[in-house]
Structures are given as C-alpha cells and as structure tokens.
Amino acid sequence: MNVRSILLGLFLQLIAAVSAADADLVVHGAWIRAAPPSAPVLDGYMTIKNPSRLAKVLVRATSPAFASVTLHRTEHVDGVARMSHVPEVKIRASSEFVFQPNGYHLMLAQPKRPLRTGDRVSVELEFADGSRVSAVFAVREQTAGEGQSGLSHVGH
Numbered sequence: 001m002n003v004r005s006i007l008l009g010l011f012l013q014l015i016a017a018v019s020a021a022d023a024d025l026v027v028h029g030a031w032i033r034a035a036p037p038s039a040p041v042l043d044g045y046m047t048i049k050n051p052s053r054l055a056k057v058l059v060r061a062t063s064p065a066f067a068s069v070t071l072h073r074t075e076h077v078d079g080v081a082r083m084s085h086v087p088e089v090k091i092r093a094s095s096e097f098v099f100q101p102n103g104y105h106l107m108l109a110q111p112k113r114p115l116r117t118g119d120r121v122s123v124e125l126e127f128a129d130g131s132r133v134s135a136v137f138a139v140r141e142q143t144a145g146e147g148q149s150g151l152s153h154v155g156h
C-alpha cells in the first residue's frame with residue numbers, strides 16, 4: 001500500500017464519519033389543529049427525528065402563512081395547565097422529539113389567510129448549527145387518539 005492509497009482511505013473514512021454525524025433531521029406527522037376562520041392563533045404539532053450522532057437545538061421556526069411562529073410548552077402545575085414560551089428545544093442524538101397536544105407545540109400567530117381542514121402550510125425550522133429543515137403541516141381536526149383537546153390558543 002502506498003502513501004497515496006493510505007491517504008485516500010483516511011479521507012474516505014473521514015467523509016463517512018462526517019456524513020453519519022451530520023445525517024439530516026426528518027420531520028413527520030406534522031399537523032395544525034383546525035380552528036374557526038377568525039382564530040388569531042393556531043397550534044402546530046410534529047415529530048422531529050434526529051438520526052445523527054449530534055444533538056440538534058431548534059431555535060426558531062418561521063412560516064410564510066403566519067406573521068409569527070414561537071415555540072411553546074404546556075405544563076400542568078398543581079392540576080392547572082399553563083403555557084410558556086421556550087427559547088429552544090434540544091433534540092438528542094439518535095432520538096425523536098414529539099410536539100403534541102398538552103406538551104410542546106408551535107404557536108402559529110396571525111394567519112395571513114383563513115386556514116381550513118385539508119390545507120397545507122410550510123414551516124421552516126432553524127437549528128443552532130445553522131441548518132434548516134422545512135416541513136409541510138396539514139391542517140386537520142385532532143383525533144381521539146391524540147387525547148382530549150387540552151389547552152389551546154383558540155379562544156384566548
């Protein structure tokens with residue numbers, strides 16, 4: 001084996017290591033809870049899968065369909081559901097993070113047009129490492145398997 005082939009081998013190993021560490025995030029099951037056309041704020045849910053060997057930190061979300069998107073969490077304190085803004089959400093390496101009713105959610109404010117069941121909305125997620133992932137959210141009703149309606153932005 002000459003020096004050139006050794007170097008080439010090392011180079012290929014390096015590329016393999018980098019691509020495994022940097023495997024792309026995948027968003028699935030993304031949906032927005034259907035609300036009356038006049039609703040000023042809607043709730044968005046999704047599962048973010050992080051197949052890489054590095055933790056990813058979600059720091060921002062934006063959507064052309066809404067004036068603002070923020071990261072929110074519903075917590076139950078002494079039996080009372082409360083919502084709070086969260087600055088970031090960490091998705092550990094080789095894991096999934098679920099945004100769901102009564103837990104983490106996207107607060108989607110001031111829709112630019114009324115959204116109806118069946119509509120699709122794109123949301124771009126930005127991570128602390130500068131990477132971006134866009135996801136398509138489907139507007140639909142919450143199903144029974146997703147628990148009781150819980151605290152919603154609709155109505156306040």
Ligand SMILES: [Cu+2]
Nearest residue numbers: 072073083107
């Ligand atoms: Cu909220």
